[in-house]
Amino acid sequence: MMGAVRAPTARLATLVVALLLTSACSLVVPGSARPVDPPVPASAAIASRSDPPGRVAEATARALQEFWRGELPAAFGKEWSDIGTFTAATTRDPAATPPPCVNRAADLTGQAFYCPSADAVVWDADGLVPELYERFGPVGVAVVLAHEVGHAVQTRLGVDAEQARDPQRFPTILLESMADCYAGVALALFAEEPVAGLPLGPEERDQAMQALVGFRDPIGVTAGDESAHGNAFDRVSAFQDGWTEGASLCADMTVDNRPFTQRRFGSEADQARGGNLPLRELLAFVERDAGGFFGGLAPAWHPPQLSTGGACPVPELAPQGPAAYCREDGGVAVDVAALGRLHDEVGDFAAATVVAGRYGLAMLAATGRSPVGRPAGAAATCLTGAYTGRLFDATDGFHLSPGDLDEAVQVLLAADWVARDAAGASDPAEHGFERVGRFRTGLLEGPAAC
Template structure:
């Protein structure tokens, strides 16, 4: 029904649905071959082109993929997954892509189409599903992030164009479709994706031994002190905030543990064990969202952003504070992707996967998009959108927008 309504306006022709919908059970050893592949032990969803069959169809695993997705992310996330696969059918019928089109372009368009469909559902137009723009949309985004690519190394550089995209890629495309509609999705190509990615790291580099770096730093007092020095260089405030690991040092108390901004002393107070606990690298097999060192670094960076607002006389407890904090954190994180010389001689630079860890935190705990008291806006979509605005913008952009 969605594509019957929007396809003619988007592409100027009538919509032709796929020929067939197929479900299979990946837990069943006798599960049939689908789209030319054995489906046993293959939890997946796919669009099958007529090239592999006399029919065009969409298939999904009802044995493991769907019930697991429902358990962790809800029914609407499964609907968005199928909408993604239907997006592949649409891009083929509309001649948006060809055999040699990069995989990332196909996937970003499909993620974008899924976002446009989810907007249609959220507006109450679907006869089958409903979707709230708070927790419901949060879970749909979580489902998209959970299926993002792993962090690639230099040895896997071809996956920059032939993968499905980072968590940032996937949320950005989904949000584009949700906000701007299907016509904007059709305009996505490799040049657009490269422009959006900018200079953010995607591949893990080699370390001094010739091996692949882990992408993770020890979250200790030394690393956080270097982070503060780096943020001083990025923002150059007249009165930089201090850093304390004494959780009793702020007269107002720790307002947003594990990292709080103490306005009366212009100090960021960190509960280091608490911050470290929130920054343990997540395991993909646990269906966890990305988590690691930048989960903690981004939270501390957000409290630094609070000090910048305090210096400007901005309120620290308003809803707009939360989004401005996320935006300013995005500005700093974008700058941290580049090497900066520090007076101490220390270095700290974001690695591949770090931005995805910040995205994961924005969706799960929202502290990066929090007020001085740790309160945040309920929509993870809005929190991530504000952070992305900072990544692509500047401090002035954030101050004007929020």
């Protein structure tokens, strides 16, 4: 189930504004919901709407139904039974007829859900869908509906019945990841076979992931919490897996083979500051900690201390972004003002992610690899993920707080800073999807994979 997308608390001019969201999923309709009394008749028809967001929702619903008619038999050998009801709820009309599984249309405000007992996909046509359309374009609407239809796929594959028998095997967060994965499967097909009114190129694919970021859990919710839907890293990862690997991988997800990365706060002090260190304290930790990590990958090399320029003139450093590697003296320089804006408006680990990428470049140069060129930027992104993965196991000192991975995902989707080489260039053929994928490879497989 998808909840409301909330407005950003601040804007960062150098980032895509729509990314800076602080929203969370909420549960209004549990999986065991029952239709209201009297029941709403199931119908495959969708009430025609003239507004652009409504038209996109209608077109997406039809396209998803058509897609799964072919995909379910192809992937699983099962015939697809059409979803009984797709309906747009008018949540701002107190007199509106309630949709299936809720007592009032207003209960659906800011929500979209699939109700298995009524076999219905329902969405808020007055608030949620127009807001998604405004922030992310048509694909924002499409990815949310594709997620809900993903839950209908689970029902048709018998997952609901299996969960009833063994709820420990199918916690909420796993079901949500599977639905995100199925959404990736469907949208990958729409990229190959476009749906009218739903452009889906690389930029739109990034926007779909940005929309999922907006539905991440509040920081501090753990994977074991009953209401957990996933943090940004886990949700985006599941979407990517569906896009690249197909429906069979989604169905094969289990609590044993699907690691979830969200966690509780480690201390009251960390919770009180929202998991964010002051910038200068953060930079001191990163200088020591990232230096130690990357220095360990090149034992004969002494990682540099952070500076504000070193031997390189500022104009030479500026193309790399808020942090830069200086080829002349091997140093890592930071633009404190630019990092401060990133720190304040996204979070401390967004800034740490950018700085770690420059240490990655410095390490490449120290080991004889060129810090210039597309391979350098790709390796820097992957090494940043490897460094981040190390912080999962840190028992003291600098370690990941809840929300840190979300901040890394946001900056990777919004900007190519981490993927820039020492000349400030990045691969124009790569987008946020690829950057997150490289980061994830390093995080899960370690520096040897970079």
